[in-house]
Each structure stands twice: as C-alpha cells, then as structure tokens.
Amino acid sequence: MNMLILHNVQFVYHRGRMKKNTFYLLVGFIAIALLGAFWYSDEIHNPLLIEVAFVAAVIIGYIARRNVTDLIEDERTMKITEKASLRTMQVFWVIFCVFSLGAVMQLLHVPQFPQDFRFDRKPPAFEILPPRLMGYYQLGFLCLMIFLYVGFRVYYARKYGDWETDEE
Amino acid sequence: MKNKIKVFRAMYDLTQEDLAQAIGVTRQTILAIEKGKYVPSLDLAFRISKYFKVNIEEVFTYDEVTPTVEEKQ
Numbered sequence: 001m002n003m004l005i006l007h008n009v010q011f012v013y014h015r016g017r018m019k020k021n022t023f024y025l026l027v028g029f030i031a032i033a034l035l036g037a038f039w040y041s042d043e044i045h046n047p048l049l050i051e052v053a054f055v056a057a058v059i060i061g062y063i064a065r066r067n068v069t070d071l072i073e074d075e076r077t078m079k080i081t082e083k084a085s086l087r088t089m090q091v092f093w094v095i096f097c098v099f100s101l102g103a104v105m106q107l108l109h110v111p112q113f114p115q116d117f118r119f120d121r122k123p124p125a126f127e128i129l130p131p132r133l134m135g136y137y138q139l140g141f142l143c144l145m146i147f148l149y150v151g152f153r154v155y156y157a158r159k160y161g162d163w164e165t166d167e168e
Numbered sequence: 169m170k171n172k173i174k175v176f177r178a179m180y181d182l183t184q185e186d187l188a189q190a191i192g193v194t195r196q197t198i199l200a201i202e203k204g205k206y207v208p209s210l211d212l213a214f215r216i217s218k219y220f221k222v223n224i225e226e227v228f229t230y231d232e233v234t235p236t237v238e239e240k241q
Contacts, residue, residue, distance in 0.1 A: 074193035076206050161200030166184070 018067045026064055030057045076160055084152040092145055099137075169207045170229045173198065176220045191215045 018026075037053035065071075157163070177187055184202075188195040193212065200206035201216075208216070217224040 072188075072192070072194050074197050075209055075212060076197040076200060077194065159205070161203055161205030162196055164196075164199050164203050164205060166199055 017069050018064060020068055020071045023064055023068045023071065027061060030061060033057070080153065080156045080160055080162070083156045084149055087152045087156075088145060088149045091148055092141075095144065096141065099141075169204070170231045171201060171204075172227055172229075173202050173216065176222075176227060180220065187216075187219070191219055 034050075034053060034057050038050045041047060041050035041053075173187070177184070182190075184195045184198040188198045191212070192215075197206065197208075201208050213224055213228055217227045220227060
C-alpha cells in the first residue's frame with residue numbers, strides 16, 4: 001500500500017486498485033504539472049519539454065485509468081463518447097478544410113487570378129506561414145476541437161438520459 | 169420500445185443501483201432505459217431479462233407508434 005500526504009490531503013491507493021475520486025484528483029495534479037511544464041518550457045524556449053511532459057502525462061493517465069475500480073463504462077457511456085467524437089470530427093474537418101482551402105487560395109494568389117493571368121507571369125513566391133502564426137492557428141483549432149467535443153458530449157449525455165431525475 | 173424493468177424491480181425489491189451492479193452497467197443507464205431515453209442493445213436486453221428469469225419479450229415490447237430516441241431527433 002502506498003501513501004502520499006500532500007497539504008493535508010491524504011491519498012491512499014492499493015497496488016492495482018484506485019478509487020474514481022482519487023483518479024480525478026490525480027488527473028487534476030497532472031493538469032497542474034502540465035501547466036507548470038508548459039510555463040517552464042516557454043521560459044527556457046524549449047518545446048521538447050512540454051512535448052515529452054504531455055506524452056508522459058497521457059501514459060500516466062492511461063495507466064491510472066486502467067487501475068480505477070469503481071469507474072463503470074457501459075454501452076450507453078460508450079455510445080455517448082462515440083457519438084460525441086464522431087460529430088466533433090464531422091464538424092472539425094469541415095472547418096479545417098475551409099481554413100485549408102483559404103490558405104491554399106492565398107498561396108496560389110487565386111483571388112488575383114483573372115486580372116493577373118498572363119502566360120509570361122512569374123509563378124508566385126512560395127510563402128510559408130510564420131511558425132508563430134501557425135502556433136496561434138494550432139492553438140485555435142485545439143481549443144475549437146475541445147469545445148466542440150465538450151459541447152457534443154453534454155448534448156448526447158443529456159439526450160441519453162444522463163441528467164434524468166430519479167423518483168426513487 | 170417499452171419496458172417493464174421498473175415493475176420487475178419492484179417485484180424483486182431491487183433498487184436501480186442493485187440491478188445496475190448485477191448486470192454491470194451504471195445506475196444512470198438503468199434510469200435512462202426505464203425512462204425510454206435509451207434503447208438498450210440486444211445483449212443488454214437479454215442480460216436484463218435473464219437476470220429476472222423471464223423471456224425478453226416479457227420485459228421489452230416493441231411499440232411501433234412510439235418513435236425511438238433516434239427518430240425523435
């Protein structure tokens with residue numbers, strides 16, 4: 001049996017067994033640690049740290065999730081997850097394609113095509129999206145995906161009776 | 169799809185939590201099935217009826233008039 005005491009909060013877990021609430025607390029600590037890693041990674045200008053930390057966090061979370069004993073996942077919860085994921089992908093790929101098409105149009109200078117079309121025209125200079133701007137776009141898409149997933153998850157959880165009142 | 173899970177639970181004096189634990193689902197799933205918010209898979213329907221030692225059609229009845237959860241949307 002391992003014991004960890006941290007700021008008057010006591011977590012007790014047995015090897016291979018973990019309670020749901022302990023798991024949620026662990027996820028919270030992992031999230032805080034990730035924020036710290038992100039901050040420090042930015043301080044030292046080294047993206048590798050946060051990348052490695054993120055992969056480690058996912059692995060730890062996955063292992064911990066497998067050891068939770070009282071977290072039941074049945075066909076209804078799986079259906080909610082499945083539907084939310086599918087709808088997120090369906091909406092996300094449309095938005096992503098719209099953005100990508102716009103970017104390709106910019107790259108090819110297509111809006112100027114009818115005026116500038118000449119056989120002797122030089123090909124447009126290849127423009128690469130600045131990494132900083134690319135980072136902002138990535139962040140935007142990441143946030144969009146998270147919001148879409150959470151939104152769809154809430155919608156389907158409600159649809160399949162997650163917040164139904166019980167007369168028992 | 170209509171069901172008589174609530175009736176059978178009352179007959180066996182079971183809470184939703186008891187039934188959920190017995191067939192390996194969450195209490196919320198039993199509640200959702202009872203309220204018609206979720207139509208269980210054949211596998212789960214058979215597990216429920218087997219638990220009550222009755223045929224599946226005694227617990228679940230197909231109701232053509234009532235639209236399914238999917239059709240309601």
